[in-house]
Amino acid sequence: MALDLRSKGGMNIVLLGPQGSGKGTQATLLQEKTCLPKISTGDLLREIAQGRTPLGEKIKSYQSKGLLVPDEIVVEVIKGRVQRKDCKNGFILEGFPRTLIQAEHLGKITAIDKVVVLKISDTEAVSRLSARRQCKKCNAIYGLNNLKINKCTKCGSDLYQREDDKPQAIKKRLKLYKKETEPLIKYYGKKVVEIDGSKSIENVLNNILKKLGV
Numbered sequence: 001m002a003l004d005l006r007s008k009g010g011m012n013i014v015l016l017g018p019q020g021s022g023k024g025t026q027a028t029l030l031q032e033k034t035c036l037p038k039i040s041t042g043d044l045l046r047e048i049a050q051g052r053t054p055l056g057e058k059i060k061s062y063q064s065k066g067l068l069v070p071d072e073i074v075v076e077v078i079k080g081r082v083q084r085k086d087c088k089n090g091f092i093l094e095g096f097p098r099t100l101i102q103a104e105h106l107g108k109i110t111a112i113d114k115v116v117v118l119k120i121s122d123t124e125a126v127s128r129l130s131a132r133r134q135c136k137k138c139n140a141i142y143g144l145n146n147l148k149i150n151k152c153t154k155c156g157s158d159l160y161q162r163e164d165d166k167p168q169a170i171k172k173r174l175k176l177y178k179k180e181t182e183p184l185i186k187y188y189g190k191k192v193v194e195i196d197g198s199k200s201i202e203n204v205l206n207n208i209l210k211k212l213g214v
């Protein structure tokens with residue numbers, strides 16, 4: 001059942017966690033449960049990267065190597081997105097902020113109410129990411145439980161393995177998470193709720209909803 005958080009005063013939520021912790025999956029489920037819009041910087045940036053513009057090419061060159069896209073680009077993209085009308089009563093940010101500088105910029109744009117941190121081990125993250133496939137069209141994610149599927153069950157498009165889900169890029173991304181993103185847990189202090197991300201999708205979702213008090 002959906003709990004329309006927009007009519008309950010709204011909530012600005014940030015989802016943090018290493019690559020493969022299930023942020024994308026949980027953000028989609030939370031969007032369905034709470035009616036708040038999900039904003040994924042990875043998806044937004046990939047969409048821009050698909051257009052053959054100089055900005056798109058620049059973004060692609062960082063994303064394909066598993067490197068962070070420069071703060072000034074990502075901040076502008078997010079700024080434009082969270083100021084849109086559908087975010088008036090809250091949103092679920094997935095993949096942003098990823099650095100202290102981004103968090104400081106975000107704080108100037110809007111206040112954050114809760115920060116959900118999904119925790120998993122490096123071993124689990126690598127095995128999940130190596131098996132991950134994503135839909136070319138609607139960005140739906142397929143993991144270890146769906147290894148035999150090669151077409152999206154939602155829109156019928158082809159699935160592909162992202163360049164940054166290949167082993168070398170995965171290691172780089174996990175290292176970057178520890179260095180650049182983990183310090184945000186301290187930065188957000190009492191707003192943080194920590195969740196064991198190694199549990200089943202349903203279990204993780206229920207734990208998040210419980211901790212958010214919805």
Ligand code: AMP
Pocket residue numbers: 019041042043045062063064066067068069070071074094095096097098099102164173
């Ligand atoms: P994701 O889908 O969240 O794993 O993001 C995929 C890639 O998009 C990352 O490896 C970065 O290259 C880029 N990206 C996404 N979010 C950010 C961010 N907040 N800051 C910098 N780069 C980002």
